[in-house]
Amino acid sequence: MERMEARFHGNGFLPHRHDTYALGLTMHGVQTFRYRGSPRFSQPGNVIVLHPDEVHDGAAGTDVGLIYRMIYLPPTLVAEAFDHRTALPFVADPVVSDPALRHALADLLADLDEQPDDLLIDDALARIAAALGRQAGVVRGKVQPVARLAVLxxxxxxxxQVATNVTSADLERVTQLDRYELARHFRRLLGTSPHRYLVMRRLDRGKEMLVSGSSLADAALGSGFSDQAHFTRHFRNAFGLPPGRWLNLQRNF
Known part of the structure; x- marks a missing residue:
């Protein structure tokens, strides 16, 4: 679970996508972004709900600039709140007015300098999952126990195996499902594909290495990418900015 605050004028992020739920509160200004082919706008008091693997960008909608806070919630945490027995809830409208969801997010985003304690996190996650299910309407069909265990x-x-070359045959051996059946169930339960899940875990490791002082080249190789260019391309696609700029933002925060 990652939390952040962003402040900027004009365009902030190029089109990109996460393998997490991106849930946010607009704190100041107008937040504008394209999502599922349409322009969207959020003002203070709204909640932003972006589903895993959905492409979006980000910009300030007015000259006064933009401040917002986001939490990047792994789908596994939402799935755990539903006991891994249903597909992930999909909220069609990415900008919602939901006081219960807003208050739950505010509890986790109130102080970014302090890590919330476990009891607060668990309570907030339960409320967030319930709100997502409510906003999505009827939660989509149940995932069978055998498929659920295979996905996990x-x-x-x-x-x-984040830094190794994982093949479809490896996953078939581990799960006893064929690669196409596994891909379908994996996306229903975790909101993304096995390939993209692995890429994102590699990027997570790369970010950790960068923060620890590794060079871009070492972070790329140490996290399972073939070279720095490969790492940078995936990083930009996932987070909307190159790793060097991301690292500078971390240092200045």
Whole structure:
């Protein structure tokens, strides 16, 4: 679970996508972005709900600039709140007015300098999951226990093998599902594909290495990418800015 605050004028982020839910509160100004082919706008009091793997950008909608706070919530946490028994809730409208959801997010985003304690996190996540399910309407069909266990086994395997070359045959061996069936169930339960899940875990490791002082080249190789250019391309596609700029923002925060 990652939390952040952004402040800028004009265009902030190029089109990109996350493998997490991106849930945010507009604090000041007008937040504008393109999502699922349409322009969207959020003002203070609104909640932004971006589903995993959906392309979006970000900009300030007026000359006064923009301040917003976001939490990037791994789909596994939402799935755990539903006991991994349903597909992930999909909220069609990315800008909603939901006081219960806003208050739950505010509890987690109130103080970015302090890590919330476990009890607060668990309570807020339960309220967030309930609100997402409510906003999505009827939660989509149940995932069968065998498929659920297979997806979780694939996820755990990818977490461990993040820097190695994982093949579809490897995942078939681990899960006992064919690659196409696994891909369908993986996306229903975790909101993304096995390939993209692995890429994002590699990017997470790369970010950790950069923050720890590694060079871009070392971070690329140490996180499983073939070279620095490969790492930079995936980083920009995932986060909307190159790793060097991202690292500068972390240092200045």
């Amino acid at each position: 086994a694939a996820r755990d395997y990818l977490d461990v």
